[in-house]
Amino acid sequence: MDQITVRAPATVSNVVCGFDCLGFALTDPYDLITLRKSTRHGVTVLHLDNFGLPTDPTKNVAGVALQAFLDRTGPDHGFEIEITKHIKPGSGIGSSAASAAGAVVGANIMFGEPFSKTELAELAMAGEMLASGSRHADNLAPCIYGGFVLVRSSDPLDIVELTFPSLFATIIHPQIEIKTSQARALLPSHVPLSDAVRNWSNLGAFVAGLASGDHALLGRSMVDTIIEPVRSSLIPRCDEVKAAGLAAGALGGGISGSGPSMFMLSSSRQIADTVASAIGNVYSGTELDFNIYVSEISSEGVRLV
């Protein structure tokens, strides 16, 4: 196999109650990543996008992830990579993770799958380190595994695939830029123990609700008194979007990753569509541009096209 194309989905991390450990994969939007074996050593990056992403492989998240792959498999070959980005960088729905995960999963398929999914997430983490300066896999893991995924530990990496019921996500992406580093700088270094207990009680309940398919419990558990209260200040009308989504029948929701995208979870596509209209209305009277996606939570991660 000298050339393949994979599809790498957008992902939602944090999911309100699972800061830095929980995420899920969408069906739409996604990036398309084409890899070609090359006799030239190292990685050559070609971009088919309007985002001005770097083509220097040492400054490109897919480039450094692929280089990490090559460093493990041996340096007697190289890759040419072509990325068609549909997931806008900086949107908060795992754009860098899709590039990095898509690249290493594609390379793995080309070479007869020498690496496990966990090893691929480890390799792709080089890309996330470049993008955000921190070692985190809560977008990478759902992008690679699909579905709902919990990262129990990021060093060493320990990824837990979660059972989950049929669920639909509505994503709204207001076109403002929030740098992950800026969103991280707002976080407190210490938190009240009582808030931490509330948070882990909710995450435990959320995981139980996923396992039992208890939609109402999922809704009650999407509560966060630590991260969202400080980050919501970065997103215009954040509370209004959430209130409109809930009023339209969503189970719950909040900020996706470090924002600016927000997500709402619903028990059916019909409700997710109604939620899309409702939360769109919050911005449609403003000058703010926005995109909306409605997507089933997919149990498929990166896959061959």
Added chain:
Amino acid sequence: MDQITVRAPATVSNVVCGFDCLGFALTDPYDLITLRKSTRHGVTVLHLDNFGLPTDPTKNVAGVALQAFLDRTGPDHGFEIEITKHIKPGSGIGSSAASAAGAVVGANIMFGEPFSKTELAELAMAGEMLASGSRHADNLAPCIYGGFVLVRSSDPLDIVELTFPSLFATIIHPQIEIKTSQARALLPSHVPLSDAVRNWSNLGAFVAGLASGDHALLGRSMVDTIIEPVRSSLIPRCDEVKAAGLAAGALGGGISGSGPSMFMLSSSRQIADTVASAIGNVYSGTELDFNIYVSEISSEGVRLV
């Protein structure tokens, strides 16, 4: 029905990674609680134990829980209650919860079950308030529901029954006294966000491991960098007990509630028995008296005898 006897099991709360929200019910030890309807109003407490527990119903955990029950059902009757305590007060395996939960569940059965399990836990909380000064249900809830239970919120009370695989607990109770208030005073008011994230990642993974029956994941998830490091100083040879239990094949374990009891979880009764010998050896060379219990994790809470 003018008289009934119920059996109220001991419980393990916190379970290392679920401080203040997670607990499970044992089969052994248990308290026996006999209730009689009485024409005399209010609660009359009779004790069949050597622990010197108060018989003044306003100072007795079962007494105040029953009074809360009577306050809801109407004051035209009363109860006589006789408690045969096998769960030593102050042992850290839910002695006060067993008294309070047993009393209200028994009363509920006598009156045709007017209250749900959650309402009974709410009523029994009056007993826990008396015993420890704090509103917590992480022993009460598993005592009433049986099995593994997560308290998502204690105000309002929201209790989540968890799916769990066959598991066995080995409990060792060194005969020292630790007051819950003393153990609580050690706790930090604030914790590093990074520790909190690690804790909720582990609790999420533990709940997932219970749901999928993944014993190895349960073992990896019983980690706590916040509570146990400070509380273990109150328990002689705490780390040695844990190490001996792990070496004997236990999946994991730690302090039960606020101690001094410790628990280890195992995948079979045979391993749990081996663990019992191993952790007993840690204390058997010392002057410290101790009790050991081996118990299946029971899906039965308080029940009629």
